Amino acid sequence: MRDNCVKILCVGDLMGTPGRAMFKKHIRSLKEKYNIDGIIVNGENTAHDGRGITPAIVDFLKRYGANIITSGNHIFSKRDIYNYLSTHKDLLRPANFPASSPGVGVSTFTVAGVTVGVVNVQGRVFMRELLSCPFKAAESAVMFLKPQTNCIIVDMHAEATSEKMGLAYFLDGQVSCVYGTHTHVQTADERILAAGTAYITDIGMGGAIDSMIGMKRHAIIHNLLTQMPSKFEVELEGPYHMHGIVLSIDTKTGKARTIERFKVIDEYLDLSDPELKEK
């Protein structure tokens, strides 16, 4: 930490083995380049088939520097993760899922002597309409965190731009940043709102570029054309990219000083690396 400022790097949805490989290969140099104190990663698609996450993948992401892993609609895709969610707070599920589902949607980590709060909520527009209100869930989580810290970052996992932007304006001045995930496409609308909350509609993804949100495109096009079932598979062929943001946060006020997008492109990844084999 320097000059009462903490720097946090947030990575968008990592898709399958290519997403994990990009994180392993590039996160260390990103951390050095931007002088980063802490890292938040969305891990809902990190399993080999792009659906869910396992305890071994959580360990992998943490080994390479993730402090907190957020998620979204795919969080319960792998049964192995249920017990992990019930017993750990470094992997979040959306806070507006039923309280009876495993896991929590709010947590903290401490870096450079600063406590950072993280909130994960999921949108309802064009998604699961029966989830409880993400605005009220986020508001409750912020009230819970405020006695501990002003530095609070919200991952709003949602489809609709309006719902993400609405949450940012709703929480403006109460949190350091609201950023979107889930669409896997990085948007160019990053800014700091009037009362000091940084905002971007979607921070992007990690995985194959010549794909549809990280999946092989032919099966998806077939499905769109025919409305017939087709098997969606993670695209393994390069080139690859990984997107996210870097936040500078005033540790006294919790207000954002800067929000900056990053994008890394790589032509080649060694996907036969034994560490990338899923357990």
Ligand SMILES: [Fe+2]
């Ligand atoms: Fe995703």
Ligand SMILES: [Fe+2]
């Ligand atoms: Fe998602």
